[in-house]
Amino acid sequence: MLSSENCFTHFKESIDDLALPEHFTFPFYYEPHPLCLVAVKELQTHLNTQTQWQHNFGHTGDEDSAIGKMFGVLVVQNSLGEIGYLSAFSGKVADQNLLPNFVPPVFDMLTQDSFFLAGQKKINAITEQINQLSANPQIAQLQIHLSKTLNTAEIQIEAQRQSVIEGRKTRKVRRTAAKAELNEAQLIALQLELSKESVHDKNQLKALTLHCNEQVYWAKQQLSQLTDAIEQLKSQRKASSAALQQALFEQYQFLNILGERKNLAEIFKGTVHQTPPAGSGECAAPKLLHYAFKQGLTPIAIAEFWWGSSPKSEIRQHKNFYAACQGKCKPILGHMLEGMTLDEDPLLTNPAIGKTIDIIYQDSEMAIINKPPEFLSVPGKNIQDCVYSRMKQQFPNATGPLIVHRLDMSTSGLMVIALTKEANKSLQAQFIARTIKKRYVALLSGLLEQDEGIINLPMRGDFDDRPRQLVCFEHGKPAETKWQVISRKDGKTKVYLSPKTGRTHQLRVHSAHVQGLNMPIIGDDLYGIKANRLHLHAELLVLNHPSTKELMTFSVEAEF
Incomplete structure (x- = not known):
């Protein structure tokens, strides 16, 4: 185990002019404290200059094998009153989880005498046995034989069944004709003969079915x-894997400032999924806090940043700061931060206070509004003030559901409000048919070389870090955006964005993703860098009036 002296790093740069924060960082939405910025700068210098280990972050030009990583710094105070910082990385770097100057993992599953490696060895041995037995060529031959036997049985039984049906039809015809041609004695004799034929046909079908089932049974027996x-x-492998996983969960024990310990199994027991997601406990933030509590260091502020190439699905920009993830870290940090005074959660503060909604068009059936930025379209989990509630106050006699479509909270611009049920039905139909034209204006953090294009990147939600969205070619829903450059100035590009589909965060993801425009929208606090606002505005809306069917065009210029 690394000692405290190995991981506690004194600031090289003077921090005498920097005041300590009043509260510890709220890790799920924050702006890095100046002390963290100095620590990050020094850590990044170390990453650029150290020669003790090698890892392809993507700076060498070999992007195919590049793996970027999340790093974190925790500013702490030691028992002598000295201010320094700890450094950590998520998962493994250079195929190791122990590197000089970085805090160790909460539990080191990779040590030579680790029960985890022994368990993995056992599971791998079972897998090798499975592979060896599965490679037996007789299995494939018997599978083909079983398939043929099943097919032959099905054909033969169906043919016999059709024969029974045809026999039944023939006997019905003979029986009908006999009623007009035969006397009573002859009719009785015919009925007896027809009954015997019917029994014979059924017995043949029964015997054939029994024979075929027997053939299938023996084919299955040979294969089994x-x-x-x-x-x-x-x-056996499944049971061993589950037992090993459970044992591993119990070994990951996290401290908090109160000295309380909880393992992964206990922490995630009360969550929706109950089972910890893969990689839980290996993120930088839990590692940093656990080490600080274990060594008697007082946490002061924390920050995490991405270093290297972005993953293929997620959006991670080199050197950008990111909040702790919701799926893996939130339950763990919920325990680890107990007993500490945190900065306020900004997501609990109503961003719409003091803001008004401009109505740019109104009649008896619909209204067109200009939504301000940082304003919810519909009620949130913690905040009820939104476009819906304001419109309900504005139009108390409206019979429609009001909200026909939504804009992200951070996006400003045009929304159509349905004041009657009939208007809502008409407008909804237009949205579903994609006949309504929507165009956005965005300011990107970079200079686009091309003048226009189309982005096709399928998307889905990031189940481990909501509300983030991922690009996913396997499970994502189709998402298409047309873009066109308006102007280029001061290293930024203003563009029109016209979404064909309406996926959550579509324009933000298509702008920021490396396979999209690779330039986050300015002010994007999820996929880029926070600013005074998200520079994304719904500036054009073209639709048919719900009742008159008149083509109507509305536009409001962006205030950026």
Whole structure:
């Protein structure tokens, strides 16, 4: 185990002019404290100059094998009253979880005598057995034989069933004709003969079905003699893996400032999924706090930043700061931060206070409004003030549901409000048919070389870090955005963005993703860098009036 002296780093740069924060950082939405900025600057210098280990972050030009990483700094005070900082990385770097000057993992599963490696070795041995048994060529042959046997049985039984049906039809015809041609004695004799034929046909079908089922049974038996052992090994592997995972959860024990310990299993027991997501406890923030509490260091402020190439699905910009993730870190940090006074959660503060909604058009059926930035469209989890509540006050006699479509809280611009049920139905139909034209204006943090283009990047939610969205070609929903440059100035590009689809955060993701424009919208606090506001505005809306069907165009210029 690394000692406190190995990980506590004294500031090289003077921090005498920097005041300590009053409260510890709220890690899920923050702006880095000046002390953290100095610590990050020194850590990044270390990453650029150290020669003790090698890792391809993407600076070498070999992007295919590049793996960027999240790093973190925790400003702390030691028992002597000295202010310094701790450094950490998420997961592994250079295929290691222990590197000089970085805090160790909460639990080191990679030590030579680790039960985890022993358990993995056992599971790997079972997997090798499964692979060896599965490679038996007889299995493929018997699977083909079983498939053919099943197919032949199905064909033969169906043919016999059709024969029974045809026989039934023929007997019905003979029975009908006999009623007009035969006397009573002859009719009785015919009925007996027809009954015997019916029984014979049914017995033939029954015998054939029994024979075919027997053939299938023996084909399955031959195959199962080879596959049963494989299935037993798979069940054994599954049970061993689950037991190993549970043991691992129990080993990850996290301290808080009160000296209380909780393991992963206990922490996630009360969550929706109950089971910790993969990689839980390996993020930088929990590692930093656990080490500080264990060594008797007092946490002062924390910050995490991305270093290197962005992942293919997520959006991570080199050197940008990021909040702790919701899925893995929030439950853990909820325990670890107990007993500490934190900065206020800004998401609990109503951003709409003091703001008004401009109505730019109104009739008896609909209204067109200009939504301010940082203003919810519909009620949130903690904040009820929104476009919906304001419109309900503005139009108390409206019979429609009011909200037809939404804009992200941070996005400003045009929204249509349905004042009647009939108007809502008409407008909804136009949105579904994609006949309503929407155009946005955005200011990007960079200079685009091309003048226009189309982005096709499928998207889905990031289940481990909501409300973030991911680009996912396997499970994502189609998302298409047309873009066109308006102007270029001072290293920034103003563009029109016209979404064909309306996925959550579509324009923000398509702008920031490396396979999109690779330039976050200025002020994007999720996918870029926070500013005074998100520079994204819905400036054009073209639709047919709900009742008159007149084509109507509305536009409001962006205030940036």
